[in-house]
Amino acid sequence: THGTERISSTRVREALGRGDLEQARHLLGRPYRMKGRVSHGAKRGRGIGFPTANINLHRRFSPVRGVYAVMVSGLGPTPLPGVANVGTRPTVNGKDYRLEVHLFDFDREIYGHHLEVEFRLKLRDEKRFESFDALKEQIQVDARVAREYLRSAGPHDLDSPQPPGASLQP
Structure with missing residues (x-):
């Protein structure tokens, strides 16, 4: 209690x-966090300009689902900002729950690294897109909104769930 x-x-x-x-x-x-080891994926995100760190969740159901602004620890002395999707990836007919994280301004091979992903703001629910082009456009919007939120909230500001005037639906 x-x-x-x-x-x-x-x-x-x-x-x-x-x-x-x-x-x-x-x-x-x-804050709510998920931890896991980065594994190889199908590299679809890389193909549309948004490489992701893929973390298998090894569970049938996740308490979170959708797209989030996140901070990621495990790759250096300070957490890195990013945008993450948690779900089954309906656009590619995925079946298993997966956490996919795109780190902003980051370009390193990190397969096998253990990451801790801290969820800061839910941006939207996961949904199926009719094409990869439509998915790419939405990811660009999600990334922009996540960057703005994380920049205004600061890396250690846990008391502000949403900046003034922020929109939860990009």
């Missing part, structure tokens, strides 16, 4: 399912 409030894993999962990262942070006492 926290004061008179009962804290449970069910409440945390419900908050995450709603995209309410601030409530989840309050319940957990820290």
Whole structure:
């Protein structure tokens, strides 16, 4: 409990399912994070100008799903900003849950590295696109919104779930 409030894993999962990262942070006492090892993917993101670090989640269901502004630890002394998708990748008929992270202004081979991905802001739900061109256009919008949010929030500002005037739907 926290004061008179009962804290449970069910409440945390419900908050995450709603995209309410601030409530989840309050319940957990820290930001929500996922950890995993970077594995090889199909390299589709690289082909459209958005290479991703692919992390298999090894679970049938994830409490978070969609596109997020994130900070990533495990590649140096300070966390790196990025945009992430958690889900099954419906545009490519994916089946398994996967975390794919595009790191901004980053170009290194990181296969095998263990990363910790901290979710800062839900941008939108995952959806199927009719073409890779449409997907690429949406990723460009998502990346721009995530950069702006992370720049305004700062790398260590955990008390601001959303900057003034920010739009959750790019």
